Amino acid sequence: MHTRLTDSTERRAHGFLLALPAIFWLGIFFLLPLLIVLGVSFLSRGSGGIPAVLPFTLQNYTYVLDTYNEVIVRSVWIALITTLICLLVGYPLAFFIRTRERDWVKQFALFLVILPFWTNFLVRTYSWRTILGPEGIINSALLDIGLLTEPLPMLNNQFAVIIGMVYAYIPFMTLPIYATVSKFDFRFLEAAHDLGANDWSAFWRVILPMTLPGVIAGCILVFIPSVGTFVISDLLGGPQDQMIGNWINTLYQGSGAHLPRGAALSIIMMLLLMFALLIYVFFGEKEGKR
C-alpha cells in the first residue's frame, strides 16, 4: 500500500516535470504575448520608436469598432460563405473517399486531398491568378470559344478571395468529416431503410446526426483561419476586399502604424473566434454526453 502511494506521487511529479518545458515555452512566447497585446490595446500610441504609452484608454476600441466595422462584418461574412462552400464540397468528398471499396484507392483518395495542403501555400494561392486573371485560363478559353466578348472580372475581388480560401481550407473540412464518416456503420442506413425511412429522411435523421461532430469540428477549423486570413486576401483580393488580418498588418507596420489600435483589432478578432470556439465546446459537450 505504502509503496504504491509513493509510486503514484512520484509519477505525478514526473508527469508534471515532463510538461514543464512546454509550459514555459508556450507560457512565455505564446500566452504572455497575448496578454501584452491585451495590455497594449488599452494604451495610447507612443512617439518615436516606443510602441505604446500610458495613460489607459478605451479609445482604441471605440475607434476601431467605428472605423473597421465594415471590415469586421465583411470578414465574418466571407468566412461564413467559405465555411458553407467547404461544407457543401467537403461532406460529399468525405463520403466518396469512405465508400471506396479497395483500401489503396481509399488511401490514395485521401492522399490527394492532403498533399496540396503541404505544398507551398503562397505559390499555390498565387497560381489562381493564372486561372482567374483577365488573360487567365478560364477567360482565354471562354473568349476563344466566343462565349465572352470581354473577360469576366474574376480577380482582385471578393470572388477570387473566396475561391482562394475555399481552396486553402477544404482539407480542414474534409479530414474531420472523414474521421467521423469512416467510423459510420452503414448497417444503420440499412436499418433506417428497413424501418421505412426514405433516402431523404435517412440522411437528415440518421447520417447527418451521426456525423455531426465531424461537421462541427470541420466548420470551426475552416471558420477560424478564414476570419484571420491575411495572405489570400493580400494576393487575390483588391483593396476593397482586405480582411481583418490585412488591417492588423497595416496597423502594425508601415506609415499608418498604430500599435494600440492594431492590438485592439486583434483582441476584437480573438473575441469573435472565442465565441465560435465556445459554440464548438458547447456542442461538443452535448455530443459527448449523448
Next chain:
Amino acid sequence: MATLTQTPTFTPDSRSLQGSLLIRRIGKAILWITPVFSYLFLWAPILLLILFSFNAGRGTFAWRGFTTQWYSNIFSGTLGAEARFSTELMLNALSNSLIVGVTSTLIATVIGTMVAISMTRGKFPGKRILDGLLFLPVVIPEITQGVSLAIFFRVIFEFIESITGARILPGVGTIIIGHVVFNVAFVAIIVRARMSNMNPRLEEAAGDLGATPWQTFYRVTLPLIMPGVIAGALLAFTLSLDDFVVTFFNKGVGSDTLPIFVYGMLKTSVTPEVNALSTLMLIFSTVLVGFSLFLQNRKD
C-alpha cells in the same frame, strides 16, 4: 396484427416512390460530381504551376514551348532576363529556412514528446488547462500569434535596451521561437495519438521486471512511440518550411526564409523561376509527406 397491416411503409404510394427515386438519383449524382470537381479544384493550380515551370514564355500565360531554362537559372546565379531573381538571395533564404526548420523541429520534437507523455501518463492538477494551452496555437489564427509575438519582442527588446543599452534585433532566433510555439502543439497531438494506441501494461511490466523509469522510457516507451515522434518531427519540419505569416512578422533584416523570398518575388511580378522553385519544393514536401504518412500508418 391489425397495426402491422396498417403500417404504410411497405406500400408507399407511387408519387413518394418517384420522389425518393429522384432524391436517390440526385444524391448519387452529387456523390460523383462533387469529388471529381473537388479533385480538379484542388489540383488544377498545382498542375498548372508545374506545367508553367517548363514554359518557354516569360510573363505570359500562353504556352510557348518546353524549356528547362528556369530550373538551370535557379542554380546558375543568372539574374534572369529581367534581373529579378538572385541565386545568392535564394540560397541565403534556403539556408535560413533550413536553420529555422531543423532547430525549431528539434526543440519542438523534444519538448512536444515530453509534454505528450506527461499528458497521457501523468496525473497532476491543471491538466485540463494545459490541454487547452496546447490546443490554442493550433486553432488561433496565425496572424494573431505572429503579431502578438512580434509586439512582445518589440516591448522586451525596448526594455532591455533601456536598461543595458544593448540593442537586440529580430532575426533567425525570433523566427525559431515563433515556429517552436506552433510546432510543439502539432508534435504533441501526433505523439499523443500514438501513445493512446499503446498498451500502458507494457511499461508497468518493464517496471515490475526491475527497469528504472529511465530504462523503461528508453527501452520500452520510446521505441514504441518512435513512429509517432518521427511523424511529428516531419510534420513540424514541413510546417516550419512552409510558414509565412509568423515568419513575416518576426523576421529581421537578412533573415528572410524561402517563403518570404518567394513572397517578394510574387509581389514584384511572378517569375518562371519561382514556378520552377515551387515545383522543386513540391517534390521535396511530397517525399516528406509520403514518408510521414507511411510511418503513421505502419502497423507495429
